[in-house]
Amino acid sequence: MRALHLSCFLLLLFHLLYLQSPAQTRSCATMDVLTANIKKAPTLQKKFADRRALLQTKVNLKLRSQLRTEMEGTYTIPVVFHVVLQNQNTVTDAQIKSQLDTLNKTFGGSNADSVKIPSYFKSLFGHSSIRFCLAQRTPEGDPTSGIVRYTAGKTSFTVSEDVKYSSSGGADSWNTAKYLNIWICRLSNGVLGYSTFPETSSAVAQGVVIDYTTLPGGSASGYNRGKTLVHETGHYFDLYHIWGDDDGACTGSDDVDDTPNQRSETTGCPSGIKTDQCTTTSPGIMYQNYMDYTNDDCMVMFTANQVARIETSLINYRSSLLSSNGCVPVVQKNKDAMLVSITQPATRICANTFTPKVIIKNKGIEAITSFSVSLQLNNEAPQTTSFTQNLVYNVANTISLPEIIVPEGSHSLKIYISGINGTEDENHENDTLTQIVEFYYPVTKVTESFEGKIFPPAGWDIVNPDKSYTWQKTTDAAKTGTASVVVQNFNYEQNGQKDLIRLPLIDLSGADSAFLSFQLAAAVQTTLTTTSNVWDTLEVLVSTDCSNSYKSLYKKWGSSLATTKTPVQNSFIPSSDEWRKDSVNLTDYIPYGNVMLAIANTTEWENNVYIDDINLNKVTVNPYLKKDGFLVSPNPSTTGIINVDFYPQPTNLRGIAIYNAAGQVVVQQTVTQNPNNHYQFDLSRLAKGIYIVKVVFTDRTLVKKVMME
Known part of the structure; x- marks a missing residue:
């Protein structure tokens, strides 16, 4: 179906998301999930439209350049099935493997029922180079069948995505950047499945959900040949319903040029040429398409342009799946000790001595009875410590290494296994861990305007859990001088992410009162009077235990945070009069002596937040x-x-x-x-x-x- 001008598309999207009342039951709830996410974060509506338009431009460029619709070679995507049912006997491994086979054949265009494609649509039949495999290893590197079973914490799940979280009776996702996560469960209200489009939900919620009855051999009459997962995986790779979700207006679009215009979804299993008010002449609508609503027996094809869209989406928005080793089987060694993580020290330490602690796990066939671990600080000579323990396969233990004394500054810590059972470890890929350790003596003064060449300044650091947008130095705007720091919430792809910029350890002792002041500039995209919106949030946090825990002393969002009351629809750069000075009273923390402060930004897809001129003001009474x-x-x-x-x-x-x-x-x-x-x-x-x-x-x-x- 030919794409509309962007302005028309935005109007239709608004109609879809805000004016259309969803039916009581639907076969596919992907658009309902999208609507719910936009309701929680209204700025997602524009971001979704902008990304959709950009993807269409990239697809058109590929087609106009006469590039191959199929990608060079075969691209394999690891799949993990989370089976979340109260009775695990309801679904067999054989059914899941049959479902994966159906997914591969339909995407590859090798499905036997493609003979049902009528001659007038044969030339449009698409063949993707994408293949799916059951994951062979977990994110931790352990062998797996790719089928993980959990006892459901409830009878059925809803389109609120509760099945994706163990906290709500479901199962937590595996790394969604490295695996296609598919949840199999009992869905309520007759829903057969739903999916997430790229960048429309938190990273941990990305994936596909299907009702267990839709698996091959399942009990969903008319929908038990595995085509529901094909349909939902199409959504996962940016395909839309073939009728454009326009409520019968004939003005919607699925952004695909080789699918005919269509008034609404097709149900049942028609035959022959079928026309409607949008396509009134032969060859009619393409009810054989996987992105329609027909019975599984009638769903037999993607078009070539749909395949181009799928592959373009994969390359541009889910490319990390292609570098995953999830499909590579784990080759077990006889002797294989793994260092799992460094549990101590943290990156920031508040004393110049620490005792390193690491978790070691046996990943080999042979039991480990002795091992040695070496520690190297910077470029100094390694220190090796020997241990005698009994670790059988997949058993882990925490070990402590000798105490280390460090001078002030930033240091590189390297810990590695130097031997097990009196010989060399046979797998060196999981032997070594490295970490930056920073120690700076407490300061009594803080005056920072970020004008220096080094960022973050000495003694400061950034906590960026998702490795995405975070606090960064900018010269786009400043209250004083030429520089400040900013978090680009406008460009953030995932909501709910919290990023910290941590100040040096501060010594408040001897003061009679203390305040932290800073200049702030912030804007939003959503009208500030919007109710039930989730806003970007700025906090000032204090820790009295060297960042092991924090308490919030200052927390603002929405109208209390924004320094301009007019919504800003592009990336916000403040003018000189769009700054405000805020302060936080630290007096109650003087008895603690040394404290750690952090300024935290939690993004909810609104707009940029800037900070400048951070000052610690201490008053000492005569x-x-x-x-x-x-x-x-x-x-x-x-x-x-x-x-x-x-x-x-x-x-x-x-x-x-x-x-x-x-x-x-x-x-x-x-x-x-x-x-x-x-x-x-x-x-x-x-x-x-x-x-x-x-x-x-x-x-x-x-x-x-x-x-x-």
């Missing part, structure tokens, strides 16, 4: 003022100006009087309400000599002498 609660200064005074200060701020002060040596009142101030903690008096016109300052409270009177020179 020790005599702290001791007596009342101080006259300077003493002696050479200018005639004297200050009367109180600590803490007085609550029952009634007046201040100053007397000369003869006992005469020379200055007097009555305090009626809301006393201040600072008063200033000008005695410069009075004679030099000794004066008496008397402060009167409701319950006492205090007196101090002051010399005027």
Whole structure:
């Protein structure tokens, strides 16, 4: 079906997502899932439309350049089936393998029922170079059949994607960048399956869900030959319903030029030429297409342009699947010890000594009874430690290495296995772990405007769990100078990601009050009065245990965060008047001494957040003022100006009087309400000599002498 002009498409998409009331039951709920995700993050609507238009441009370029519709060679994608049912006997491994065979034959165009393609559509029949295999190894490198079974925590699952999370009774995904995750479960409300388009959900939710009855040999009458997974996998690679989801208007599009225009979904199993209000002449609509709604027996083809779209989507948005080793069988060695992770130290440490801890696991056939582990700091000579333990296959244990002392700075830590059972490890690919370790002594001052050449500055670091957009230095905007830091929420592909920029360890000891101040600029795309929207969030976090845990001291989003109230539909770059100074009170954390602060951005696809001019402001009260609660200064005074200060701020002060040596009142101030903690008096016109300052409270009177020179 020919694509429409982008403006028309956006209008239709809005109609689809906001005006159309979904039916009570549907065969495919992919568009419902998309609608729900847009409702949670309205800015996704524009991002989805922009990405869809960009993909169409890339597909058209490929076709106009007369590039091969099929990719060079065969591209294999590892698949993991998560079987989430209360009765595991409901689905057999044989059914799943038959389903995978159906998926391969339909995508490859080798399906036997392709003989049903009528002659007038034969020339459009597409053959993809994509093949799917059952995963041979887990993300951790263990052997697997690619079929993982879980006992469901509920009778059935909904289109809320609850099956994708163990916390809601389902099963957590494997690394969705390396595996096509397929969940098999019981779906409610007659839904047969749903999928996620690229970049329309969190990374862990990417994949396909099908009802168990749709597997080959299942009990879904008319839908039990495995074509539901074919349909949903088409969505996974950016195919849309062949009728364009336009509610019968004949103006929608599936962005594919070689599929006929179609009014709505086709049900049942028609035969012969079938026309409708959108395609009124022969050869009619293509109800044989996998992206229609016919029975499985009638679904027999993708078109060549659909295949071009599938392969273009794979190359541009799911290319990490092609570099996965998930289809490579695990070859077990006799002697194979694996270092799983470094559990201690963290990247940032708050003391110059630490005891390294690592997890070691036996991945070999032979039991490990002894092993040695070497540790190297920077380019120093390695230190080797020997251990005697009994580790059978797949058993892990945490070991501690000798304590390390490091100077201030950033260090490279390398830990590796140097021998097992008195010989060399037979697999060196999993022997070594490396980590950066940073130690800096606590600072008492922070004044950072990010004007230096090095970013992050010494003692600072970035926490970027998803390795995507994060805090970065920019010269696009600044409150002062030429640079600031920004998180490009406008360009972020996944919502809910939290990125931290951590300050140096700060010593607050000795201060009487402390504040962190910073300049902020932030914008949104969604109208600020929109209810139930999920917004970008900025926090200031404090840790008293060297970042093991954090408490939020400052948290703003939406209208409280934005420094411009007008939605910004392009990548936000603030002007000089679109900044605001915010501050956070740290006084309650002075008793802890050393604290770690972090500024955290949680993205929800709104717009960019900038930070500049981060300053730590500490106030120390004069020790005599702290001791007596009342101080006259300077003493002696050479200018005639004297200050009367109180600590803490007085609550029952009634007046201040100053007397000369003869006992005469020379200055007097009555305090009626809301006393201040600072008063200033000008005695410069009075004679030099000794004066008496008397402060009167409701319950006492205090007196101090002051010399005027």
